[in-house]
Amino acid sequence: MTGLLTIVFCAVPLLVIILIIVFHKNFVKRQSKYLKNVPGPKPNPIFGNMLDFAVPSHQFFNVIESYINQHGMIYQIYDGPLSSMLIILDEKLIEYVLSSTKIIEKTDQYKYFHNWLGTGLLTSKGSKWKKRRRMLTPAFHFSILDNFLDVFNRVGDIFMKQLEKHEDEDSFDIYPLVSLYTLDVICEAAMGTSVNAQTDGNSKYVQSVKKMCAIITDRNFSPLDTRLYPLTLNFYRERSAVKVLHSHTDAVIDRKIEQLKNCDEKNEELNDSGTKKRMAFLDLLLKSTIDGIPLTREDIREEVDTFMFEGHDTTSSAISFAMYSLANNQRVQQKALEEQIEIFGGNNKEARSTTADLQKMKYLELVIKETLRLYPSVPFFSRKVNEDFEWENSTFPKGQNLLIIPYMAQRNAKYYPKPLEFNPERFLEIDGTNPYRYVPFSAGPRNCIGQKFAMLEMKSTLSKVLRSFELLPSNPHQELKLAPEIILVSKSGIHISLKKRK
Numbered sequence: 001m002t003g004l005l006t007i008v009f010c011a012v013p014l015l016v017i018i019l020i021i022v023f024h025k026n027f028v029k030r031q032s033k034y035l036k037n038v039p040g041p042k043p044n045p046i047f048g049n050m051l052d053f054a055v056p057s058h059q060f061f062n063v064i065e066s067y068i069n070q071h072g073m074i075y076q077i078y079d080g081p082l083s084s085m086l087i088i089l090d091e092k093l094i095e096y097v098l099s100s101t102k103i104i105e106k107t108d109q110y111k112y113f114h115n116w117l118g119t120g121l122l123t124s125k126g127s128k129w130k131k132r133r134r135m136l137t138p139a140f141h142f143s144i145l146d147n148f149l150d151v152f153n154r155v156g157d158i159f160m161k162q163l164e165k166h167e168d169e170d171s172f173d174i175y176p177l178v179s180l181y182t183l184d185v186i187c188e189a190a191m192g193t194s195v196n197a198q199t200d201g202n203s204k205y206v207q208s209v210k211k212m213c214a215i216i217t218d219r220n221f222s223p224l225d226t227r228l229y230p231l232t233l234n235f236y237r238e239r240s241a242v243k244v245l246h247s248h249t250d251a252v253i254d255r256k257i258e259q260l261k262n263c264d265e266k267n268e269e270l271n272d273s274g275t276k277k278r279m280a281f282l283d284l285l286l287k288s289t290i291d292g293i294p295l296t297r298e299d300i301r302e303e304v305d306t307f308m309f310e311g312h313d314t315t316s317s318a319i320s321f322a323m324y325s326l327a328n329n330q331r332v333q334q335k336a337l338e339e340q341i342e343i344f345g346g347n348n349k350e351a352r353s354t355t356a357d358l359q360k361m362k363y364l365e366l367v368i369k370e371t372l373r374l375y376p377s378v379p380f381f382s383r384k385v386n387e388d389f390e391w392e393n394s395t396f397p398k399g400q401n402l403l404i405i406p407y408m409a410q411r412n413a414k415y416y417p418k419p420l421e422f423n424p425e426r427f428l429e430i431d432g433t434n435p436y437r438y439v440p441f442s443a444g445p446r447n448c449i450g451q452k453f454a455m456l457e458m459k460s461t462l463s464k465v466l467r468s469f470e471l472l473p474s475n476p477h478q479e480l481k482l483a484p485e486i487i488l489v490s491k492s493g494i495h496i497s498l499k500k501r502k
Contacts, residue, residue: 021045024081031076031084034395038086040076041067048078053221058481058491060221064408073412085382085401089409093391095436097383097402098444104129107382107401112219115242116212117309118302121449131290136303136449139284145453146355148189152460153352155184158198159461160468167500171474173493175320182316183209185457190307191252192280205248208241213313215241217485249301249308256282281307307450313487314377315454319461320494321375322368324480326462327471327496329422332367339363340467348467349501358459364466366424368458372440374422379407379484381442406439407488470499 024045043049052063064087067075073090088094097103105125113123121132138144159181166172180197183206187195197206215234219226229235285300295303326333343360344351351357385400396402411419415437416426430438441448448454465471474495481491 017046020081027082027084028078030397034397035076035086037392037394038074038076039071040078041070043078043081046081048080048083050079056491057217057221057483057485060484061407061482064405068408079401083401085403086396088402088404089412091409091415091434091437094404094409094439095434095443096391097404098436098439098442098446101445102386103383103402104446105384105386107384109220109382112216113309115238116245117306118298120302120306122306122310132303133445133449135288135290139281140449140452142355142452144284145456148453148456149353149355149358149460151185151188152457153464155181155188155194155198156461156464158184160464162198163465163469163498164500167469167498169497171476171478171495171497173495174323175316175490175494178320178323179313179316180206181461182319182457183312186308186311186315188280189453190281190304190311191249192256192282193252195248204244208244209308209312211237211241212245213486220486245305246301249304250297253282253286253297253300253304256280256286260286310448311450311453315457317375317377317487317489318368318372318454319458321488322371322458322462323465323471324494324496325371325374325422326367326466328473332422332424333466333471336364336367336462337466340463344467351467353460353463358456358463361459361463363424364459364462365455366427368455368462369427369438370422370424373410373416373438374420375482375488376406376410376440377487378440378442379488380405404439407482407484410438410440468501470501472497472499 024043028043041049041052044051053060055063067077067087068089073088074093075087076084077087078084088097106123110123117123119125119128121129121136124132159177162177162181166177177198183197184194187193187197195203195205197203200206215238218234219229224232282300282304285295285303288295326336339361340348343357380403382404383402385396385398385402387398389396410416413419415433436443441451441454474497478492478495480494483489483491
């Protein structure tokens with residue numbers, strides 16, 4: 001009996017492996033039939049090409065670059081024995097995919113967000129996505145975004161005080177401070193409340209946001225079958241973090257609903273001074289309807305949580321890399337500072353930016369654009385093909401996963417001369433070029449709905465920083481170790497030094 005059990009225990013795994021290999025060969029054969037002109041590295045029958053990524057995350061881009069050198073701007077890799085991903089860096093194919101009104105569904109990896117974000121604007125599809133997008137678009141009109149300038153200025157003042165604590169240090173990591181600042185901003189903008197992240201960075205809410213981002217990153221690059229996820233420690237960590245995050249959002253929603261019940265129309269729309277009251281994203285959701293029906297509590301929570309996620313780490317990444325780039329490019333920093341002096345005058349430290357001021361910051365906008373070219377906050381995003389389409393004598397089959405990598409496309413010498421040089425002026429000379437070679441906010445129907453909000457926040461923040469501090473390289477200089485962990489990060493930190501302006 002013992003011998004029989006031993007045979008069974010040995011035979012079953014062997015049979016599974018044999019079946020995987022057989023199915024893998026059939027899958028590769030099918031892919032070759034459709035994608036006959038699409039090259040790519042030869043896959044392992046069990047792991048696909050994922051063994052190549054068994055390296056520290058800051059070396060992932062090296063692997064992708066080696067693929068580009070071998071196979072070109074469009075190639076196929078296998079992210080498992082029965083799944084493949086087409087890597088797209090070619091501007092024309094990027095345009096075809098992102099401008100399509102049909103290829104708008106996200107890949108299955110976005111399901112890792114569902115426990116936290118539900119099926120809000122980032123993760124939803126079909127008619128739900130279309131209705132949510134139509135409903136939310138007015139919330140990001142400039143006339144509404146103007147109302148958040150007081151948040152940027154007020155929370156930015158606290159940020160300046162936090163930076164002062166590091167004045168004259170030879171080197172410090174700017175990213176943790178920026179991350180707490182942008183979390184304060186997005187909490188006030190999305191929910192009309194503050195978590196005081198900059199002064200209480202150890203709050204449960206702050207820690208839970210960080211924990212969820214780390215868990216989703218782990219899942220994206222894990223070779224473990226998703227069906228085994230409930231057996232992992234991260235599964236229980238996620239449940240704990242989601243409970244904290246949802247409890248916080250629910251409490252804010254309850255408080256906001258109660259406020260709306262207790263205030264009349266006049267008090268709701270006007271402040272004590274008689275000026276129009278700023279409305280948080282949550283206020284707008286509570287007043288919104290789809291097909292004449294108010295949003296459910298779950299609808300509201302998933303959109304608030306989505307806005308919180310998309311507007312926090314992405315912006316903190318961009319601001320941090322912009323400060324790093326300014327610190328390490330003194331010519332650019334001096335030119336950006338001169339623009340600030342021209343707008344605000346010599347005594348400009350205490351000035352508070354208005355919408356008109358921000359619109360005048362043309363050079364600072366170029367600095368931000370160049371930062372996002374070299375360091376796109378979202379280094380890759382994916383789509384799923386919903387029906388077969390032809391491209392250069394190949395058939396991209398229904399269900400095929402597509403991965404667009406702005407980080408690599410925007411550093412390609414074919415599109416950008418001297419691609420690693422930080423040169424904001426290059427954006428003055430791009431007339432006539434394909435706009436889809438630069439997609440830090442994605443593009444087309446599913447572009448980033450919050451990009452205007454992000455640009456205003458980044459301009460306001462960098463303006464305040466430039467007027468308050470001289471940004472200098474860290475001493476000793478520390479190389480960035482860039483890693484695509486949902487958001488682009490540097491595993492070695494983002495180090496600079498600061499000197500207060502006189």
